Amino acid sequence: MTGVSDHATRVVVHPSAEAVTDATAARLLVTLIDTLSVQDRADVVLTGGTVGIATLAAAARSPLASAIDWTSVHLWWGDERFVPAGDADRNEGQAQEALLGSLPLPEENIHRMGASSAFASAEEAAAAYADDIAAAGAPAWDVLMLGMGPDGHVASLFPGHAGYEARGSEAIAVHDSPKPPPTRVSLTLESIRRAKRVWIVAAGAAKADVVARSLHGDLELPAAAARGTAETLWLVDAEAVAKV
Numbered sequence: 038m039t040g041v042s043d044h045a046t047r048v049v050v051h052p053s054a055e056a057v058t059d060a061t062a063a064r065l066l067v068t069l070i071d072t073l074s075v076q077d078r079a080d081v082v083l084t085g086g087t088v089g090i091a092t093l094a095a096a097a098r099s100p101l102a103s104a105i106d107w108t109s110v111h112l113w114w115g116d117e118r119f120v121p122a123g124d125a126d127r128n129e130g131q132a133q134e135a136l137l138g139s140l141p142l143p144e145e146n147i148h149r150m151g152a153s154s155a156f157a158s159a160e161e162a163a164a165a166y167a168d169d170i171a172a173a174g175a176p177a178w179d180v181l182m183l184g185m186g187p188d189g190h191v192a193s194l195f196p197g198h199a200g201y202e203a204r205g206s207e208a209i210a211v212h213d214s215p216k217p218p219p220t221r222v223s224l225t226l227e228s229i230r231r232a233k234r235v236w237i238v239a240a241g242a243a244k245a246d247v248v249a250r251s252l253h254g255d256l257e258l259p260a261a262a263a264r265g266t267a268e269t270l271w272l273v274d275a276e277a278v279a280k281v
């Protein structure tokens with residue numbers, strides 16, 4: 038894909054899931070401090086999932102969070118569950134509770150994907166999100182974090198599903214997701230691959246098979262195709278790399 042460099046994927050192995058989330062939170066906050074020392078604005082794409090949300094909770098506990106000018110940080114999502122606003126399944130609600138609510142973030146910096154209470158279809162929510170991204174100048178995401186499912190999905194791009202192949206748009210509707218809830222909105226692989234830094238966070242033995250397959254370049258798995266233009270990092274625990 039154009040613009041994607043051929044840098045090697047790097048794997049950082051931590052001793053436990055907790056160490057993954059603590060270290061990823063610290064890495065995110067330091068990267069934001071660094072980024073905002075050389076540019077006016079940073080665009081970060083968040084992920085749902087256990088590890089992703091625990092990372093945000095770890096960031097909330099970190100003293101580094103107070104060293105960041107949050108008015109210059111814009112937050113986006115890699116995917117969202119198409120359920121009503123306020124539903125406990127919403128990735129943005131979980132992120133709000135874990136971190137966003139404790140930060141001095143202007144509301145206009147929080148780019149949530151649409152909920153089913155606001156949009157008639159996931160297609161409309163995806164189109165509105167693509168418009169939001171275009172209005173922001175289609176940023177090269179400074180950091181894009183992705184959780185990974187035990188099937189090798191990232192965001193809501195699932196192996197063998199049409200969404201993984203989608204081209205020509207920033208965001209898509211996903212139906213019949215193998216992971217509930219079934220209807221979702223996701224960034225496309227194209228949008229993901231515009232990121233400067235892609236960080237895949239994963240912990241636990243249930244991920245060991247797909248971590249090994251992804252790192253061997255098995256492109257049936259969306260996780261293997263998610264790469265940044267400057268950096269592709271796997272931030273994992275020892276159990277998740279046991280089969281590499």
Ligand SMILES: O=C(O)[C@H](O)[C@@H](O)[C@H](O)[C@H](O)COP(=O)(O)O
Binds near residue numbers: 084116183192
């Ligand atoms: O909407 C979602 O469910 C997530 O965005 C999803 O892509 C998640 O990140 C992975 O499934 C990993 O989740 P765990 O960390 O809970 O295994």
